[in-house]
Amino acid sequence: MMSAYIDFIRIRFLMMLAYRVNYYSGIIIYAINIGAYYFLWQAIYGDQESLAGFTVPQMTTYIAVSWMARAFYFNNLDREIANEIRDGSVAVQLIRPYSYLLVKMMQGFGEGAFRLLLFMVPGLLIVCLIFPVKLPTDPAVWLIYLVMLFFSFLINSQINILTGLFAFFVENNEGMMRMKRVMVDLFSGVVVPIAFFPGWLSAIMEWLPFQAITYLPSSVFTGRTPLGEAGSVLGLQAIWFGALLLPIWLTWRAARKRLFVQGG
């Protein structure tokens, strides 16, 4: 049974490989994104040396690694699930002898592996050549960051799956998916580190899973969060991973009961 799931990873990876040319342009566009934010933050800092605990070089590294992490963990699982519910093909998937959600997750892994190797890694190399990004020298930071990155991917995928499953209840969750995308970008700290948020907002953020996707791991990577505290970050990510399983399971249970296929 396990080998069937692993095949889903492999097939998705190969499928992504067939469309790899798209991701070359993706690297350029991410580099432009990073460039635009780099200059934006330069202008925000002005003469100040550090804001909200981030020095200018740390901020540059933060932008680069956060966007490139996004290049890795981003996926369209929500859209895939919603489309399958809307066109009715989910019905066929449900009668197959596998767990639908687990298959989606496996496909996510396949896409993630592709994005890591052919998007994030070359992208980060290119960005490091263009902008004054300071990579950590301690191999322990790299190692722990990789583990965190894996959790970022898991939590982001869980949020995507949860959003996608709402299509069972509202039929058209296009607006919701768009909203989720914007919220994840803002609240995970890709565009602004959460330390910059006004006090009340960052207090709310501490109780939401989004910061575990980008802000916390990137802070460790840039050295703003010392390595000694990395363990608690990892713990928080693990807690969110576990906590998010419950709403997914509940939604999935409720969803299967009320599925009606509108044609297909």
Place this chain on the structure above:
Amino acid sequence: MRYASLFWEYIKNYAKTRLTYRADFWIEVFSDLLFQFVNLIFIFIVFQHTPSLGGWSELEVVFVYGFFMIPYGVFSTFFSIWNFSERYIVKGEMDRVLTRPAHSLFQVLFENVDPPSLFGSFVGAGIMAYCWAQMGLPFQLTDLLVLALFVAGAVLIYAGLYTALSAISFYSDAPTGIVPLMYNIQNYGRYPVNIYNKIIRFMLTWLLPFAFVGVIPASYFLEEKTDDLSKLAMLTPVMGIIVFGLGLAFWNHGVKRYRGAGS
């Protein structure tokens, strides 16, 4: 005239399909506005840490954002073709469109018309008016005329760019992921472009002229700055016509090449 009556038919059709899912309309309006609100939060957060951004005050940057929302709302209403490649090329619906006499782009656009997005334009106009009053800028009736001209130009720029981006699907077999990736770049035209380096500024002004959708035309109404972007403002309608012309030509050429991939 024929297109006007066709347009009316499409709108009626839209209303009928939408009345089936009534709640969706308001969900979409709400999510659109929330989306804009999140972008505004970014501006507010940034200005908590700095009094000015490249010489622009918070009210001015918000003003630019308000201006941007007007053409963006109009554009989103009539150019909601995010899934063009999947729906029309991969699934082959383009074949159906091409068998009809009306222009293909017109049909594709009006099959996907999305009126809820228009709410954003009204909110944008409100934000602009608020900032206008707060900054005590002079107001003449001709400003409204100029505003309408700029909005038309900005809509055309957006329309041209996204028509061209959608038309890429005619040339490339693989569904291109460029459209979602472009999504972020359009945001940068809303900030004072003088903060960027030459390459990005040049790109935002002349190659992917998103600056003409935000900061350049809006600067016409604001106090003069040292960089003097407002000198370029009058070019907005011209850029609009050029960009849309190029986009349309690229589309038309693509339609000629189109062979049909669907089954």
